[in-house]
Amino acid sequence: xxxxxxxxxxxxxxxxxxxxxxxxxxxxxxxxxxxxxxxxxxxxxxxxxxxxxxxxxxxxxxxxxxxxxxxxxxxxxxxxxxxxxxxxxxxxxxxxxxxxxxxxxxxxxxxxxxxxxxxxxxxxxxxxxxxxxxxxxxxxxxxxxxxxxxxxxxxxxxxxxxxxxxxxxxxxxxxxxxxxxxxxxxxxxxxxxxxxxxxxxxxxxxxxxxxxxxxxx
Amino acid sequence: xxxxxxxxxxxxxxxxxxxxxxxxxxxxxxxxxxxxxxxxxxxxxxxxxxxxxxxxxxxxxxxxxxxxxxxxxxxxxxxxxxxxxxxxxxxxxxxxxxxxxxxxxxxxxxxxxxxxxxxxxxxxxxxxxxxxxxxxxxxxxxxxxxxxxxxxxxxxxxxxxxxxxxxxxxxxxxxxxxxxxxxxxxxxxxxxxxxxxxxxxxxxxxxxxxxxxxxxxxxxxxxxxxxxxxxxxxxxxxxxxxxxxxxxxxxxxxxxxxxxxxxxxxxxxxxxxxxxxxxxxxxxxxxxxxxxxxxxxxxxxxxxxxxxxxxxxxxxxxxxxxxxxxxxxxxxxxxxxxxxxxxxxxxxxxxxxxxxxxxxxxxxxxxxxxxxxx
Numbered sequence: 001x002x003x004x005x006x007x008x009x010x011x012x013x014x015x016x017x018x019x020x021x022x023x024x025x026x027x028x029x030x031x032x033x034x035x036x037x038x039x040x041x042x043x044x045x046x047x048x049x050x051x052x053x054x055x056x057x058x059x060x061x062x063x064x065x066x067x068x069x070x071x072x073x074x075x076x077x078x079x080x081x082x083x084x085x086x087x088x089x090x091x092x093x094x095x096x097x098x099x100x101x102x103x104x105x106x107x108x109x110x111x112x113x114x115x116x117x118x119x120x121x122x123x124x125x126x127x128x129x130x131x132x133x134x135x136x137x138x139x140x141x142x143x144x145x146x147x148x149x150x151x152x153x154x155x156x157x158x159x160x161x162x163x164x165x166x167x168x169x170x171x172x173x174x175x176x177x178x179x180x181x182x183x184x185x186x187x188x189x190x191x192x193x194x195x196x197x198x199x200x201x202x203x204x205x206x207x208x209x210x211x212x213x214x215x216x217x
Numbered sequence: 218x219x220x221x222x223x224x225x226x227x228x229x230x231x232x233x234x235x236x237x238x239x240x241x242x243x244x245x246x247x248x249x250x251x252x253x254x255x256x257x258x259x260x261x262x263x264x265x266x267x268x269x270x271x272x273x274x275x276x277x278x279x280x281x282x283x284x285x286x287x288x289x290x291x292x293x294x295x296x297x298x299x300x301x302x303x304x305x306x307x308x309x310x311x312x313x314x315x316x317x318x319x320x321x322x323x324x325x326x327x328x329x330x331x332x333x334x335x336x337x338x339x340x341x342x343x344x345x346x347x348x349x350x351x352x353x354x355x356x357x358x359x360x361x362x363x364x365x366x367x368x369x370x371x372x373x374x375x376x377x378x379x380x381x382x383x384x385x386x387x388x389x390x391x392x393x394x395x396x397x398x399x400x401x402x403x404x405x406x407x408x409x410x411x412x413x414x415x416x417x418x419x420x421x422x423x424x425x426x427x428x429x430x431x432x433x434x435x436x437x438x439x440x441x442x443x444x445x446x447x448x449x450x451x452x453x454x455x456x457x458x459x460x461x462x463x464x465x466x467x468x469x470x471x472x473x474x475x476x477x478x479x480x481x482x483x484x485x486x487x488x489x490x491x492x493x494x495x496x497x498x499x500x501x502x503x504x505x506x507x508x509x510x511x512x513x514x515x516x517x518x519x520x521x522x523x524x525x526x527x528x529x530x531x532x533x534x535x536x537x538x539x540x541x542x543x544x545x546x547x548x549x550x551x552x553x554x555x556x557x558x559x560x561x562x563x564x565x566x567x568x569x570x571x572x573x574x575x576x577x578x579x580x581x582x583x584x585x586x587x588x589x590x591x
Contacts, residue, residue, distance in 0.1 A: 065340050072319075076326045079399060080261060087400035088456045088577060091315070092339070092360040097578040100453035106465075110451045110580070111368055112361045116340040122357040129375045131223070150331070152322070152338050179381075182306055184354065208354045209306035 001178040002128035004135065004164035005171035006216075010048040011197045012140070012159040019043075019070060019142075022157075031102060038098050039068050039089060041142040044159035046099035052136055052163050054100065059109040059130035062096045063123040063139035063189060065116055069153040073146055096138065108132075117185050120192040121207030125177055127164055137162040139189055160193045173199075173216040180211035187212060223371055223447045224476060225378040226591030230439035234430035234531035235294040236518050237272040244518070245535040248543030249561045253517045255411055255424040260398040264327075269407045270424030271393055272519040277427070279393055281324035283332040287392035287427065288349065294429050295350045295388075303386050304353030309376060311369035313359045313389045315523030318342035320394025363487075364449065364574050365389065366430070366526030367582030371447050373434045383435065389527035390429035397522070398425060404457065412490025414513035415499050417551040421492035428521025428528040442534050443591035444584050445569070446476030452579025459497055459579050466501035469581035473571055474505050476585050480569040482506055483542060483558075485533050487575040488513020489520050490547075494575065499553035506571065510558040516547025526574040526582060533570045533586055540564045 014022055019040035026043050027035045029050060035043060041064070054060060068090050075086035088094070093112035100107060111126050113119060127135035138161040144153020164175065185207035195202050199216045206212035233240065237254035238247040247254070255270035262279035273279060274290045304310050318336035325333040336342050343358050359368040366389040373385035391397075401407040401423070410422035434444065452465035459465050484502050488495060488511075502511055514532060515521075521528045536542040544560040552559075569587040576582075 066338060072322070075400070076323060076396075079323070079326070079395075080264060080266065082399040082403035084400075084403040084405070087403055091362055091577055093362075093578070094456075097453065097456065100451075101455060101578065104454060106453050106468075106579075107451050108468075109449055110361065111359060111372070113358060114339040114360050115356075115358045116344065118354065118356070119340075119358075125357075126372055129372070129379060147322070150325070150334055152334055152341070179306070 001176055003174065003176040004128050004166060005168045006162060006173035006175060007165055007169060007171055008052060008163040009196050010051055010161045011193060012044040012047050013197055014157050017157065034102050039071050039095060039142065040157060041068060041095040041140055042098035044140055045095040045138055048159050048161035049099055049138055052161055054105055054107060054136055056106045056108055057132055058107060059127060059132045059135040060107050061123050061127045061135065061137045062093055062112045063119050064141060065114060065119060065189060066141055066154045067092050068094050069142055069144035069147050073144065117188060118207035119189055120187045121185055121210045121212060124175060128177060133165060135164045137164065141189065156190055158193050160196050171217065173214065176213045178211045179209055180205060182208045184208055223374060225374065226443045226445045227374045227377055227434045227436060228438065228440050228589060229442040229444055229534060230384060230433040230435045231299045232432045232531040232534050233294060233297045234528045235290055236428055236528060237274055237426060241531050241535050245532055245539065248514055248517055248532065248546065249541050251546055253546055254426060255519050260402045261395045264395060267402060268409055269398065269402055270411050270519060271398060272424065272426035273393060274427045279395060279398065281320040281333060281394055283330065285318055285321060285336050291346065291390060291429055294431065298431060304347065304355045306355055307383045309382050309385050310352055310356045311359065311373050311385060311387045312343050312356055313365035313369040313387065313523055314391050315360060315362045315365055316391050316397050320396045323394060323396035361580060362576035363522055363525055364576040364580045364582040365523035367449060367574055367584065370432060370444065370584065371449065374444060374447060377434055377436050385434050387432045387527060389524035391522035391524045392427045393425050401425060406491055411547055412516045413548045414488030414490045414516050414545050415495050415552045415554060415557045416548045417553055421490055423489040423491060424515065424519035426519025426521045428524040430524055430527035430531050432527055432530060441538065441589050443587045443589050445587045445591055446473055446585040448472045448583045450581045454579045456577055459494060463497040463501045465579045465581055466498050469583050470501055470505045473583045473585055477569065481567045482509050482569045482571050483567050484509050484511040485529055485570055485572045486511050486513050487573050489515050496553045499557065503554040503556060508556055510562060511554060511556050512542065512545045512558050514543060514546065516545060530572055533572055537564055537570065
């Protein structure tokens, strides 16, 4: 069984907030002028990561199924004169990179992940197997527009972060993954976000053969 | 705590790759013979655009079809996997790519044909591949641009070393599309020139290539090679540039230097053909491994993006197996480092290879490949 202690958990749940409104709401959390170039997901991931003060020696795991949907839409719309800015912004881990590059914060081990039903379980497995004293797990989605209309973007905007350690310290919760029967998983990213937001305990198959226990103190 | 390597050796039980030249043996043979797979093709496929060096699998069009026209090549590679049962709890699969089927979204935007949508997102693309290749559901997906494959190798190593799996399959792929070629062309690093990695010339250029590869890792005594150490580092300095002093390259390599101990190594660098990154990489590698021959194969194969770490691992292993190491095709002096090997050379004086890859955001990855036993 793999176990870690939750030292902190943060969420952003902006509902139907448009990117411009998110930018305005969070502009004081970032250096002046920086938000102009940030995506909505970048702003939200930055907002939930900032209190964790990432360091070079953390393992960082990022989970998103669709990632930068708005930048991807913009890049696709920019053809045949493809936009270089939107190209680089649309690349999967851009949300995290926007935040860390702005802070010039190196991080040794960074695992950007994607997927669907098993994404949460596998992201946590990466974090729990890490060799660093602290692992940070973050993730989220941003609501698409025309990609959403075609069923290939998230309908919800949200972000979360978790700080995990191997020692209990002043933990606010505990996470563990254990081997179990190969029944299908039932924990997608949105459901995990909701559990973090509501401080809800979980005991379920998060992926085939992986049972997740999430408890709060 | 400074940067450290993952130093639990794992066995490379099997490996294979697929490039424009074909399978591992064909690719290695073509590289040894100094052949270049890259051809000047329009970056937007049938829509035209500027010519740029692209290397596509034989008979494949750059334009996306539904299902994607690269499926037969993936099948061809998967048919060489030495066993089945992949994607079960004890035999997990780690899929890594930078672009997955995103070219299908470009095709949808251009044609409005909804049949393309089934392959356009990473999760949909991997789920489709999983069914096509008969894998179970235990599939983990990493996407970190051009170091994606290294992350798959690292996590696969951790899983088998922790005793949580018997064997782990890392399966990497990236096939070109107008989306990808157009994006790199917009960054102005994909131009009409063929790449010349590590060459000191006025203008840099890269080429892009189709690529796919697999590596099977285990702690059991299988296969002729070991991945003896792995290291990663993320500068987070700039999206498309590295720290000017090369500190990011050095930070990633540092733990690997310790792991090489007194081994005699040659170096398989990232070497895309861009000037600044090539200069920094060659400088850092030259300082860390004085006199060790440095090669890049992207001047022939093109940059196979998220698959490059696994494709080049397979070619490096094949080089050790056959005793012939292909040189840096497309490059002639002057070069950034005297140790850049432009011609094929013998592996005989060496007993290990350091393989490195780099990516957007100042991401770096390195591994040490040695003969078995580890």
